[in-house]
Amino acid sequence: MTAAGGQHDLARTQTLEAFADTILPGVKRHPEDRAIAGVEEDAGAVEAGALALLAHPALGLADALDGMAGLLNMHAQNHARARRLALDPSVPAFVALDFDERTALVQELTDPAHPEREVWFGVALFCTMAFDSAPHLPTVEAFAQGHPGLSLIGFEPPGEDGLWRFPEFSYQRRLADPHPRTTATGSPT
Structure with a gap:
């Protein structure tokens, strides 16, 4: 990678981080952090x-991230001007x-009248999903890493055996009895 490529990658990363931080703000990682406000x-x-x-292959946006960052910076220059x-x-x-x-x-980019609304609204949605549900990580791994969103919303970690059990019913009552042929691990036969 060339120095210019490194600078380009850094600019893309900072731009997309600043966008994500605008959608769901967080604490600075260090005092010189410019991307996170x-x-x-x-x-x-x-x-x-x-x-x-955003870069996960299943999402299909990885090849578009350079263009999105460039477009976002163009809009920022026009906004500032x-x-x-x-x-x-x-x-x-x-x-x-x-x-x-920011x-x-x-708000301008996600306004219903903006021609690029669907792009920016989609990116904002994925930023929110990363926080709310960590779809880019196996849930057990997200817990092991101390995922902030899952912790904040009170998502309970699995038991010591790696399985999720819910001793308290969300509706405060059992909604249905298990099927008679359900195994001890919860699988129907």
Whole structure:
């Protein structure tokens, strides 16, 4: 990888992280972190793996991520120009926007009247999914890594044997008796 390729990859990563952080904000990873605005004290979409989900082969977006980052930075430059905002040239344009301006731009991009709405709304949805359900990770692995979203929503980890059991019914009552031929492991025969 060339130095230019490394810078390009860094710019793409920072841009997409800044977008994910705008959707579900989190705490800065370190004081110099520019992608994460740090408007929250808990982990957000970035720490939950939003970029891993966006790049996951099953999603089919990996080849489009460079273009999305470039497009997002173009929109950020236009947004800044229209508002006469000075952007720090040492970081991608979207990253250079403060959190309120990032939010305003994302609101524009996801507005029903915007021609690219479906793209940006979809990316926002995947960022939220990374936090809410960790679809890019096996659930046991997500727990082992201390996934912030699953912890926040109170998703219970499996038992010591790796199986999930629910001793308390969500409706506070059993809805149906198990089928008479259900095995001890819960499988129907």
